[in-house]
Amino acid sequence: MSLTKAHQQRLLALAKNSIEHGLQTGKPLKINLADFPPELAGRRATFVTLEKQHQLRGCIGMLEAVRPLAEDIAENAFSAAFRDPRFPPLQAEELDGLDIHLSILTSAEPMAFTSEEDLLAQLQPGIDGLILEEGRRRGTFLPSVWESLPEPGQFLRHLKQKAGLPAGYWSDTVRVYRYRAEVVT
Template identity: 40%
Template sequence: MYRIKDEWGEFLVRLARKAIEEYLRTGKEIEPPKDTPPELWEKMGVFVTLNRHNVPPQAALRGCIGFPLPIYPLVRATIKAAIYAAVDDPRFPPVKLEEMDNIVVEVSVLTPPELIEGSPDERPKKIKVGRDGLIVEKGIYTGLLLPQVAVEWGWDEEEFLAETCWKAGLPPDCWLDEDTKVYKFTAEIFEEEYPRGPVKRKPLIPQSQD
């Protein structure tokens, strides 16, 4: 059962694009619309991803930032994450307004992270590609990868863990350390079919468990 209705997902994607384009024009953060569904004022984690249109998934990323924890009302978190993804992702130069004609906006609404308990070598069995996103945490280092990333790259569970360690700036086998914490979460993902186009729920295809 979905927490986020399709029409709410569409609302959030449209809002994310509006927030970015308005900020790029004026330098100001927009306020949540008056017609925001009441449910979207609940605090939830969210990420906004910007992808270049008609580019292979592995090369499409133009920005991705968000809030893993439910610290803001979802509507406000979406506005903030959208702006940060456009201008504050350290991997990319700030997006220019004219680029938005060729960028697809994607919004991922997250469940709260759940610590994976037990022996580190059992961790791959406790996650599922196509369902889970991961957070790796060790000391001051933290890395997060959304569920769709593992699907797009064709990783299995161990590869997903290793890549999340890399994202945290840690050795790829750090998920085997007792003092490394690994969290999993799920996401409901909505994206434009093309820039400013219809918004659809993005299905994730689980890997076969052979």
């Protein structure tokens, strides 16, 4: 589902408003879904990525669609700004120059492959987001990560490390799911 430019702008404004509300109150913005068109009220999984001078400043999201789209954006924008454990909470003076990127995900589909080489051959750089699972370990990379890891082998090695596995790890029990994202900036 592609969003209209007006809907994209509304979601970006919502993300910024939730961050501003968080700076003032310490809480995410509560929204009334009746204020949003049906296209923004359906359940969707999203990630909100914050960047400052092209450097990651926070990224939080959901892989499963558990909340209405507008609500998910408001919650994830707040969490990316204030709850990403990799960064201190955002400060008011950081708001100027903060770039907000929204990723609206499709449902994840399991991939069928016979080996690591077979999996690598199926990957679509710049298009696929991946979820890798092995036992209780799990990691995901949004499609935008291809910008910094453009080669499929490199992308997969780093994803394994993100999931807490060695870069060269492989077993027949590895599960991989593919999804796509509509990016709004």
